[in-house]
Amino acid sequence: MAKLNPFDLYDVASLLSEEELMIKDSVARFVDERAMPVIAKHFDEATFPQELVPEIAEMGLLGSSIEGYGCAGLNSVSYGLICQEMERCDSGLRSFVSVQSSLCMYPIYAYGSEEQKQRWLPGMAAGEIIGCFGLTESHGGSDPANMKTHARRDGDDWIVNGSKMWITNGNLADIAIVWAKTEQGIMGFVLEKGMSGFEAREIKSKMSLRASVTSELYFDNVRVPEANRLPNVVGLKGPLGCLTQARYGITWGPIGSAIACLSEVIDYTSDRVLFGRPLAANQAIQLRLADMARRITSAQLLSLQLGRMKDAGTMQPTQVSIAKWNNVRMALDIARDCRDILGGSGITTEYHAIRHMLNLESVITYEGTETVHQLVVGRELTGINAF
Numbered sequence: 001m002a003k004l005n006p007f008d009l010y011d012v013a014s015l016l017s018e019e020e021l022m023i024k025d026s027v028a029r030f031v032d033e034r035a036m037p038v039i040a041k042h043f044d045e046a047t048f049p050q051e052l053v054p055e056i057a058e059m060g061l062l063g064s065s066i067e068g069y070g071c072a073g074l075n076s077v078s079y080g081l082i083c084q085e086m087e088r089c090d091s092g093l094r095s096f097v098s099v100q101s102s103l104c105m106y107p108i109y110a111y112g113s114e115e116q117k118q119r120w121l122p123g124m125a126a127g128e129i130i131g132c133f134g135l136t137e138s139h140g141g142s143d144p145a146n147m148k149t150h151a152r153r154d155g156d157d158w159i160v161n162g163s164k165m166w167i168t169n170g171n172l173a174d175i176a177i178v179w180a181k182t183e184q185g186i187m188g189f190v191l192e193k194g195m196s197g198f199e200a201r202e203i204k205s206k207m208s209l210r211a212s213v214t215s216e217l218y219f220d221n222v223r224v225p226e227a228n229r230l231p232n233v234v235g236l237k238g239p240l241g242c243l244t245q246a247r248y249g250i251t252w253g254p255i256g257s258a259i260a261c262l263s264e265v266i267d268y269t270s271d272r273v274l275f276g277r278p279l280a281a282n283q284a285i286q287l288r289l290a291d292m293a294r295r296i297t298s299a300q301l302l303s304l305q306l307g308r309m310k311d312a313g314t315m316q317p318t319q320v321s322i323a324k325w326n327n328v329r330m331a332l333d334i335a336r337d338c339r340d341i342l343g344g345s346g347i348t349t350e351y352h353a354i355r356h357m358l359n360l361e362s363v364i365t366y367e368g369t370e371t372v373h374q375l376v377v378g379r380e381l382t383g384i385n386a387f
């Protein structure tokens with residue numbers, strides 16, 4: 001019998017098209033050759049690896065699902081594989097791609113005017129214009145309907161006041177997609193760096209997502225032209241529609257983190273000799289490794305089927321919630337367990353596990369906390385809204 005691939009026990013690769021495999025392999029090569037060598041240093045120094053952005057853009061990884069406007073027009077499974085390979089390196093790298101693609105380019109593409117698409121999307125695909133997405137506010141991210149940020153019409157402009165919290169890419173961004181209450185309902189505005197009264201302040205002392213920029217955004221009477229309002233959506237379904245896109249990608253990303261951690265401990269436990277035999281020869285260790293592989297396999301199948309449903313146009317938000325909940329929980333548990341198996345070595349960033357473990361503490365919170373996704377599923381099952 002052929003030896004199985006420990007990181008693809010159900011041969012999910014055989015369910016991918018040639019194009020999907022090619023994309024996965026080329027992103028994997030980029031990650032191994034260019035991103036892996038620098039990531040621990042960036043995490044230690046709490047810096048985002050901005051030097052990688054031109055190559056990420058060159059490979060067509062920004063807004064990869066969009067047709068036209070300089071974008072690659074790939075399918076959803078390919079986008080998922082991009083997220084998986086990026087997060088095999090670091091959640092921060094995947095976050096950058098998620099935010100730019102699903103939270104900034106997607107709303108311009110889905111809710112913007114033709115002029116807005118022409119104005120921003122090609123530069124964003126090229127990595128020359130960086131975006132951020134401002135929905136969360138400090139008084140409660142799980143309940144965005146309760147936002148305080150508001151916009152008031154003033155002639156041909158809008159006046160935006162308020163603030164946003166925990167915004168990925170905030171201090172890197174040239175534009176911010178900001179969701180604000182208006183008299184007509186929640187609307188999306190494209191704020192530009194340098195607009196008077198618009199300020200980003202980086203959040204320091206993070207123990208998680210250290211290789212990613214996270215910021216607070218402040219709006220003090222920011223005058224925003226009507227031409228910068230996304231005209232084709234009103235209501236919470238606007239931002240939530242973007243979250244569905246990003247959460248879909250996030251179901252794939254943590255599979256990458258989990259594979260990185262498992263791969264590392266398979267090597268480590270094979271080499272490390274304790275009590276006269278390799279650590280991997282102990283039943284207690286093999287049980288743990290087997291459990292990790294079982295959970296990774298389930299997650300791979302869940303995300304692949306989700307991607308196929310997305311490409312077929314049948315995917316529903318509740319299905320995304322199940323996979324986001326399952327796959328992030330899977331990866332967080334695996335990263336924590338791998339950290340333990342590495343013993344003392346597991347506490348430094350020389351090994352991947354603790355970095356992934358700390359990152360996944362954010363991933364389980366952002367894009368809907370684990371509880372939010374559980375309650376979405378509960379609502380589907382019972383028909384009762386428990387929020």
Ligand code: TGC
Pocket residue numbers: 094095096098099133135136141142143144145168235236237238240241242243244246317366367368369372376387
């Ligand atoms: P609810 O009444 O359920 O819905 C309001 C309207 O929105 C529609 N809708 C959705 N549309 C698309 N996708 C979804 N997932 C949707 N969920 C709901 C819904 O049909 C309705 O439309 P309409 O036409 O009837 O008005 O809203 P609710 O206020 O009860 O909220 C439900 C809840 C709690 C699930 C929602 O508020 C929620 O998801 N909260 C969590 C917020 C969240 O995830 N924030 C993430 C911020 S961004 C981020 O974290 C980026 S991290 C990026 C990175 O670095 O990778």
Ligand code: FAD
Pocket residue numbers: 099132133134135136137138139140141142143165166167168169208209214362365366367368369370371372386387
């Ligand atoms: P809260 O909503 O205050 O939740 C606190 C706790 O209460 C959680 O455990 C939650 O599960 C629980 N809870 C909430 N409601 C209920 C309920 N009804 N029943 C039971 N328990 C409940 N946001 C953006 O808009 N853009 C970004 O780019 C972005 N990037 C981020 C990057 C990082 C690194 C982090 C950490 C966050 C980011 N966020 C971003 C914000 C993120 O989406 C929020 O942190 C998240 O939605 C949770 O909101 P909160 O932190 O205010 O927690």
